[in-house]
Amino acid sequence: MTLNSAGHLFRETGRSLTKNFWMALASVSTVAISLFVLAVFVVVSTNVNHVTTLLQNEVELRVFVKPKATRPEELKLLGQIRHWPDVRHVHFFTKEEAAKQLKGEFPNQHALFDVIAKANPLFDGFDIYTKNPAQIPSVAHRAQAVPIVHNVVYQGTVVKRLTRLGHIVRWVGWIVEALLAVATLMIIVNTIRLAVFSRRREIQVMRLVGATNWFIRWPFILEGLSIGIFGALLAEVVVSAGYRWVVGAAARALPFWPIASLHTVVDRTALFTGIGGLAVGGVASIIALRRFLRV
Amino acid sequence: MKRSQDLSIAHHAIVQDFKSVCRKLWKCEAWERTEKIVGEGVRRLIRLDGVTKRYANGHHGLVNVSLTVNRGDFVFLVGPSGAGKSTLIRLLYGEDKATAGEVMIDQFRLRSMTLRQLPRLRRQLGIVFQDVKLLPTRTVFQNVAFAMEVVGASRRDIMRRVPQVIELVGLKNRRDNYPDQLSGGEQQRVGIARALVNQPIYVLADEPTGNLDPETAADIMRLFVEINRRGATVVMATHARDLVNQLQRRVIAIEGGRMVRDDVRGAYGYDA
Numbered sequence: 001m002t003l004n005s006a007g008h009l010f011r012e013t014g015r016s017l018t019k020n021f022w023m024a025l026a027s028v029s030t031v032a033i034s035l036f037v038l039a040v041f042v043v044v045s046t047n048v049n050h051v052t053t054l055l056q057n058e059v060e061l062r063v064f065v066k067p068k069a070t071r072p073e074e075l076k077l078l079g080q081i082r083h084w085p086d087v088r089h090v091h092f093f094t095k096e097e098a099a100k101q102l103k104g105e106f107p108n109q110h111a112l113f114d115v116i117a118k119a120n121p122l123f124d125g126f127d128i129y130t131k132n133p134a135q136i137p138s139v140a141h142r143a144q145a146v147p148i149v150h151n152v153v154y155q156g157t158v159v160k161r162l163t164r165l166g167h168i169v170r171w172v173g174w175i176v177e178a179l180l181a182v183a184t185l186m187i188i189v190n191t192i193r194l195a196v197f198s199r200r201r202e203i204q205v206m207r208l209v210g211a212t213n214w215f216i217r218w219p220f221i222l223e224g225l226s227i228g229i230f231g232a233l234l235a236e237v238v239v240s241a242g243y244r245w246v247v248g249a250a251a252r253a254l255p256f257w258p259i260a261s262l263h264t265v266v267d268r269t270a271l272f273t274g275i276g277g278l279a280v281g282g283v284a285s286i287i288a289l290r291r292f293l294r295v
Numbered sequence: 296m297k298r299s300q301d302l303s304i305a306h307h308a309i310v311q312d313f314k315s316v317c318r319k320l321w322k323c324e325a326w327e328r329t330e331k332i333v334g335e336g337v338r339r340l341i342r343l344d345g346v347t348k349r350y351a352n353g354h355h356g357l358v359n360v361s362l363t364v365n366r367g368d369f370v371f372l373v374g375p376s377g378a379g380k381s382t383l384i385r386l387l388y389g390e391d392k393a394t395a396g397e398v399m400i401d402q403f404r405l406r407s408m409t410l411r412q413l414p415r416l417r418r419q420l421g422i423v424f425q426d427v428k429l430l431p432t433r434t435v436f437q438n439v440a441f442a443m444e445v446v447g448a449s450r451r452d453i454m455r456r457v458p459q460v461i462e463l464v465g466l467k468n469r470r471d472n473y474p475d476q477l478s479g480g481e482q483q484r485v486g487i488a489r490a491l492v493n494q495p496i497y498v499l500a501d502e503p504t505g506n507l508d509p510e511t512a513a514d515i516m517r518l519f520v521e522i523n524r525r526g527a528t529v530v531m532a533t534h535a536r537d538l539v540n541q542l543q544r545r546v547i548a549i550e551g552g553r554m555v556r557d558d559v560r561g562a563y564g565y566d567a
Binding site for chain 1: 416430
């Protein structure tokens, strides 16, 4: 493509988009709305995954030791637990290590870090791995019975349920998106059809004087792609602003709820809306041209 | 004896190789063009060979038409409405394909031409219609320039060539007017300028004076004669009896899809 035709291409696309401004706006909004819904599903799914992974990475059993227990007492207990029949592995951690881990899990909770830095309220403890999951409750009971143990935490079924929830969210998301994609596609096809129709005289003249088929087609394809990209941008701006607010609100209202970080979510939604916008715009313009610009 | 046999075999092989390489190199257009130059075809621009056009509804647009148009010719196509003049014109710019027979224009064989090749043919010809098909939102200058823009001409060529053509058709003072500010004759001149701006080797016109009063029609016809005098081949379907009779050019008459007459210096030959 020469520089001349590139100039022509962008001029024509701009002309077409401004000429059918309201129709173009309608298509951009439709794209934005369906991509926004897509992004919301991505946000939910990302968060479910985030929680699931956190829980999965967590140990099977966590035993916290009372603050007044001394280090030798703790180490003695460590030796004892090692010899319990169902225990596969045990790991001792100090409250400083616990604070470090917490920082990794809640990167947005700066207020929390300040508190921890001043006077660490966390406990020393043990991560216990059992030989098989069925032994978790009995080990938990045995640990609870030790005098210096403060409490015992374990999770198993939660992870399973969350994983299933993640699957459901993803499936519902794909189905809703498929339906929305069809609707969006039809709106863009119609916009391109209008653009072709309003320029039918020019197209006729172009054909008669020997413009190549792709020379005639490109402005319309570019128009479809721009509608898709503008829609994606709009959706992405709304979603990232919205999620920024959610992260802020969650940090205040549910400080211990592990929420996926802003940049992870923005990156993922940008990827999905960007690809979605380009795909829907491109496919729609190709459909429109095949149906309304027979050459 | 054996040695000379070997030599002759080697010689034969070399000649064969040479021929096949030549054929490969010269095949396609270049080969055809060479043949044409060598043969008598050098002056021939358009050739129809037993061309029949049948439409999907079974109607015959053209039946077994054969004719030749040489470079520099001025040809009138005459005949009653619906006789097949427009069908012939459509075949000549590749809008329709013949059902049978071969249409050849310059180096193009139109029946075997693909849609991708069509633009190459179109750039060689200029087309003028009865309804001029100007773009209403563009000025005279822009309408003419548009034809150059869409075939990828440079800004410089456009700025040089467009004013020349506009002057040729006598619209120098109207170049910034819009089509609806022009008379019918002036609009047709813009159409002609647009057809000429890419320097076609021939110009097709489908009843270009159909909507014009006799005086304006005569002006337009004079313009075509001038274009022809400058070297372009002109093929024109027309109902303008007086002008055809007056100009004494080649006349091809078509009736019911068949060619019924081909006079070198002909008359219109129909009563009104």
